[in-house]
Amino acid sequence: MGQRQAILPPQSQQELMTRCQRLVGRTLGSVAAELGITTPDNLLKHKGWVGSLLEKALGANAGNLAEPDFMDLGIEMKTLPLNGQGQPKESTYVCTIAMQQSGELTWQDSWVRRKLSHVLWVPIEADNNIPLAERYIGQAWLWKPSNVQETALQHDWEELMDRVVLGGQADISAKEGEYLQIRPKAANSRVLATGVSASGEAEYINPKGFYLRPTFTKQLLEQQSQ
DNA sequence: CTATGATCATGA
DNA sequence: TCATGATCATAG
Numbered sequence: 094m095g096q097r098q099a100i101l102p103p104q105s106q107q108e109l110m111t112r113c114q115r116l117v118g119r120t121l122g123s124v125a126a127e128l129g130i131t132t133p134d135n136l137l138k139h140k141g142w143v144g145s146l147l148e149k150a151l152g153a154n155a156g157n158l159a160e161p162d163f164m165d166l167g168i169e170m171k172t173l174p175l176n177g178q179g180q181p182k183e184s185t186y187v188c189t190i191a192m193q194q195s196g197e198l199t200w201q202d203s204w205v206r207r208k209l210s211h212v213l214w215v216p217i218e219a220d221n222n223i224p225l226a227e228r229y230i231g232q233a234w235l236w237k238p239s240n241v242q243e244t245a246l247q248h249d250w251e252e253l254m255d256r257v258v259l260g261g262q263a264d265i266s267a268k269e270g271e272y273l274q275i276r277p278k279a280a281n282s283r284v285l286a287t288g289v290s291a292s293g294e295a296e297y298i299n300p301k302g303f304y305l306r307p308t309f310t311k312q313l314l315e316q317q318s319q
Numbered sequence: 320c321t322a323t324g325a326t327c328a329t330g331a
Numbered sequence: 332t333c334a335t336g337a338t339c340a341t342a343g
Contacts (some may be wrong), residue, residue, distance in 0.1 A: 141324025157342055186325060219340055267335045271320035277336055
């Protein structure tokens, strides 16, 4: 008990955007209260809290399945934390590196491309000077990569995957990739997963994932506000 | 462990 | 100041 009725998934893109519209100008604290969710003092031990809150508020239904947040609509939701200057404050996590047969995947079939094929970006105030509960939700927008953007992402992805195949994914640096990068993604650095070694064999490594650099999401934000 | 959601924290 | 590498919570 104590659980409120979950918000049902939006039945159309239009309904999803209407829900987003109603969140514009509201604070995280007020939305959380309405959903019966406690707002933590900070995100130190609740790093995914904002994203989970918005998913619930909008009726996302994928849970922790490897599916788009709004399964029926094929739309992935990402919160976009903004600093005091209104610019993306952090990189955006996309997905983990495929555990097997990395070298045989093509961009067309890649998890990164599927994840980023249709994204609902929800800008959120994220300046640490603003108490979490008082941060405002901005105007969300739907994004599909332009040809230029997709080409750039594909370029990065192919280069990174080549590095995985040639040198193994254990020692890939986050410095590689113009817009897309590979960084650790785990509970801690002692977590091990099956990865691909330089010789192409399986080896235990720290799990890593793909992230979009803030320079990329900054462009999306600017393009959107034009 | 792997997936979901990300931000933290320190070195350069 | 900011990007890289590390880390936190939770479900299944």
